[in-house]
Amino acid sequence: MKLNYMQCWNGAMAQLMSHKEAILAIAGVFIFLPTLLFAQYVTPPVFNGDEDMNGVIAVYSAYFNENAFAVMTSNLVTSFGGLAIYFALAPSRNGTVAEDLAAALKIFVIYLLANLLSALVSLPGFLLFIIPGLYLTCRFIVVPVVIADEGERNPIELLKRSWAVTENNGFAIMLFILIIAVVGTIAISVLEAVTGVVAGLATGGTGWPFVQNLVASLTGTAFQLILTAVIVSIYIELTGRKTDVGEVFN
Template sequence: MKLNYMQCWNGAMALLGTHKEAILAIAGVFLFLPTILFAQYVVPPVFNGDEDMSGIIAIYSAYFNENAFSILASNLVISFGGLAIYFSLAPSRSNTVAENLIAALKLFVFYLIANLLTALVTLPGFFLFIIPGLYLTSRLVLVPVVLADQGERNPVELLKRSWALTKGNGFSILLFILIIAVVGTITIGVLGAVVGVVAGLATGGTGWPFVENLIASLTGTAFQLILTAVIVSIYIELSGKKTDIVF
C-alpha cells in the first residue's frame, strides 16, 4: 500500500480533534511541564564563539556532568508521556486517560529497549552521509504505535513489524516527516524570534525569560503532538486498521 500524504494528514488532524481532551491532559503534565521546568532551571551551555572542537566537547561534558539527573529525569518523563499519547491514539484502544497511563507504564521498559535497539540500528546509517540513517529511522518510526496498538512486548519483534509495515514506503515516510519537521522548525523558530525581539524591545534588552520559555515549550509540545498523530495516522493507513474517526 502506497502512502497517501493528504489522507495521512487529514487522519492526524482528525485523531487530534477526537482525542483532544485525553492528549492535552497527558501532554500538559508529561510533555509541557518537564520541558518548561528544564528550560527555567537548567542553564544551557555557554559558548564564547572561539572554541575549537576540544573546547566544545569540554563545555558539553561539563554541562552533562552538572545536569545529568535533570536531563535523564526530564527525558524519561517526556518519553513516558509520548508513549501514553500513542496509547490514547492507537486505533484498537478506547480507554480512559488513567488506563492509558497504566498501560504505558507496564510497557515502558520494553519501549525504552526498543528505542535503544532502534538507535543501534540507525546510528551506523547516520555515519554514512546521514541519508541512510534517516531512511532506517523512517522504516522504524512505527515502533511506538505498534507497541501501543498491538501490545507486543518483544523489542526485536516491534522493529520487525515496523519494518514490514513500512515496506515500499521508506522514502515516502521520510519525505513526509521531513516536510513536517522543516515547517514545524521554521514556525517555532520564527515565533521564538518574534517573541524574543518584542521582549527585548519592551525590556530594553533584558527580555522575558519565562515568557520566552513558555512559548518555546508550548510550541514544542504542540509540534510533538502533531508528529505523534501523523505517525499513528501512517500506521492506520499502512496497516489497514479500521477506525471510527471521520476524516
C-alpha cells in the same frame, strides 16, 4: 500500501481533534510542564563561537556532567508522556487517561529497549551518511504505535513489525517527516524570535525569560503532538486498519 500524504495529514489532525481532552491532559503534565521546568531552571551550554570540535565536545560534556539528573529525568518523563499519547491514539484502544497512563507505565521499559535497539541499528547509517540513518530511523518510526495497538512486547519483534509495516515506504515517510520537521522548525523559530523581540523591546533588552520559555515549551509540545499524530496516521494507513478517515475518527 502506498503512503498518501494528504490522507495522513488529515487523519492526524482528525485524531488530535477527536482525542483532544486526553491528549491535552497527558501532554500538559508529562511533556509541557517538564519542558518548561527544564528550560526555566537548567542553563543551556554556552559557546564562545570559536570552539573547534574538541571544544564543542568539552562544553557539552561539562553541561551533561552538571545536569545529568535533570536531563535524564526530563527525557524519561517526556518519553513516558509521549508513549501514553500513543496509547490514547491507538486505533484499537478507547481507554481513559488513567488507563492509557497505566498501560504506558507497564510497557515503558520495553519501549525504551526498543528505542535503544532501533538507535543502534540506525547508528551505522548516520556514521556513514546522514540519509541512510534517517531512512533506517523512519523504517522503525511506528514502533510505539505497534506497542500500543498490537500489544507486542518483544523489542526485536517490534522492530521487525515496524520494518514490515513501512516496507516500500521508507523514503516516502522520510520525506514526509522532513517536510513537517522543516516547516515546524521554521514556524517555532519565527514565533520564538518574535517573542524575544517583543520581550526585549518591552523591557529595554532585559527580556522575559519565563514568557520566552513558556512560548518555547508550548510550541515544542504542540510540535511533538502533531508529529505523534502523524506517526499514528502513517501506521493506520499502511496497515489498512481503517481506510476512511471519517470512519476512524467519528
